[in-house]
Amino acid sequence: MKQIVIRPIFPEDYALWLPLWNGNNQGLENEAITKSTWERLNDPNFPIYGFLALKNGKAAGLLHYVLHPTTGNLKNVCYMQDVFVSPDFRRGGLAKALIAALAEEGKRQDWARVYWLAESANMAAQNLYQSLGIRLDFTLHMMPLGR
Numbered sequence: 001m002k003q004i005v006i007r008p009i010f011p012e013d014y015a016l017w018l019p020l021w022n023g024n025n026q027g028l029e030n031e032a033i034t035k036s037t038w039e040r041l042n043d044p045n046f047p048i049y050g051f052l053a054l055k056n057g058k059a060a061g062l063l064h065y066v067l068h069p070t071t072g073n074l075k076n077v078c079y080m081q082d083v084f085v086s087p088d089f090r091r092g093g094l095a096k097a098l099i100a101a102l103a104e105e106g107k108r109q110d111w112a113r114v115y116w117l118a119e120s121a122n123m124a125a126q127n128l129y130q131s132l133g134i135r136l137d138f139t140l141h142m143m144p145l146g147r
Helices: 012-023 030-039 094-107 123-132
Strands: 003-009 050-053 058-070 073-085 114-115
Touching: 003 123, 012 030, 012 050, 012 058, 012 073, 030 050, 050 073, 050 094, 058 094, 073 094, 094 114
Parallel strands: 073 114
Antiparallel strands: 003 050, 050 058, 058 073
């Protein structure tokens, strides 16, 4: 039986995290963003956090999230920003396990909700997310503010 461990990201995890991060970014590597993201994930004063999924001791997946206040609730809410499972470990329930770990953390810390965005054409993600959450009918708009 294969052992799955999901745990917070630690400063010594860079070598485990980096290939997953690069896979999540689909080859669009930006050294400054990678460096900043890693620093933010490991800064206890910054509201960006992450989990690693390890399967038989190998880095198999990651999840990053942003915790923040909102006007719609007195409790913090969580934006699940990145969920990535290495192609070698897909179809084994790791994404669902990562999200379940996030939900447990949210219950432990008494967050109001977890929310996320997903590309509408990513059917694997859509199928997973529709089994976990409530689909809201909103359209995302973005206004770039510089380079």
